[in-house]
Amino acid sequence: MAPLTLGFLMDPLEHVRVDHDSTFALMLEAQRRGHTVRYLEQSWLSYTGTCAEARMRTVKVRREPGRHFDVLEESVRPISSLDALFLRKDPPVDVEFLHATQLVELCAGRPPVFINSPQGIRDANEKLFTLNFPDLMPETCVARDKSVLQDFIRQHPGGTILKPIDGFGGKGIVFVSPGDRNTRSLLEIMTSHGRESVIAQAYVPQSRQGDKRIILVDGEPVGAVLRVPSEDDHRGNMAAGGTPVKTTLTEREKQICARLKPKLQERGLLLVGIDTLGDFLTEVNVTSPTGLAEIDALNGCCVEMPIIDLAERLAAKR
Structure with a gap:
């Protein structure tokens, strides 16, 4: 297909951990396919009376810590100039973030493909969205x-x-x-x-064996990683010192994914990371779910491929 222009609204690119950051992994896969990669920050957004725009940097990325990107070009462009926009700013979802999700929708009738939907992000608090499925939760x-x-x-x-x-x-x-x-x-x-x-x-006592991050693309599971807490902590989150371990999905987890799929699709939540503990669903992460790099490393795969595949298919219909 013809090259696309893919935007990534994220935290400062200077600070990403190139062997861990999921957004960076997506950028690498997009670049590998010949797409133009543009990076923007929330504070670079503005509205001038016709449509939302942002200062954007066209970048070349590489997995080399300390010199992991070059800026090829920088200019202010309308959000509508993008074929797809990955909304990947890390939580918390504060008032400024909510305002950003409202601004990017102002595209004079020609929005990019959003991954994820701004409205969906606003609707689906990562802790509270699970309350829609009380039978699946602790x-x-x-x-x-x-x-x-x-x-x-x-x-x-x-x-x-x-x-x-x-x-x-x-x-x-x-x-x-x-x-x-x-x-x-x-x-x-x-x-x-x-x-x-x-x-x-x-x-949930099984939490000592770890919690599982499952990546869903358009409602379908494409990879998972078990996150095992250290001996002196109860948290399996990798940001809190948890260790990533190779894993597979249980039948119960497949059932949880199937239950979530229609709710996620109707809200435009195309890239989601759900967390499970034992037989229970605990969180549905929709802003910038992590785990892609760890799943790739443990399984010798590329979880980013079906995500960029989806962006390409949806952009072709734009």
Whole structure:
């Protein structure tokens, strides 16, 4: 097919870890196929009365730490000049990020293919979207009221995991047991004294063997990695020190993927990373799911291929 122009809205390219970053892996695959790769940051977006535009850098990328990209050209261009735009800024999804998802949609009737849909990203909080599938999840409570959260913790003698709703990379996730004298203080901190809701989830003992990141492309699983926590931590997230281990999907995980597929497709969530613990779904990551480089390295494959394949197919219909 004719070369495309693919944009990547992401955090500063200067700071990516070239052997870990999933967005960088996608850029490499796009470049390998002869597509033009353009990089932009959220702060470079603007609107001038006709359509959204951004300062964009056309780049050449390579897997060489410290000299991993060259800027071939830089100019302000309309978002509509892109054939596809990968929205890959890391969480948190704050007000500025939400504003960015609204700006990129202003394309004077000719938007690029979005991976993922801006509206879908706005609708699907990575922790709360799973609440649409209560039968797939561990027992869960979302509240800001300290007494409600304390009751939930008391009802789970095996322990409770507390998570900030907008957290990412394992940040702020804690384990508490009934009777823990730190519980009240932790709840005060995590709820900002009752001003912010948190997620409380029944502890899943299988988490010691690791949680699984499964990459879905248009609702279909294309790869997975088991993330095993260190001996002195309960978090398997690689950003929190978890170790990536080769894995395969269980029948239960295939069933979870099938259940999610229609909901993801109807929201335009084409590239998603779901997390499972044992038989349970715990998160649906839609902003910039990671794990591609680790899956590639462990399995000798290229998970980026079906993702760029999808961008090409959709762009051909644009």
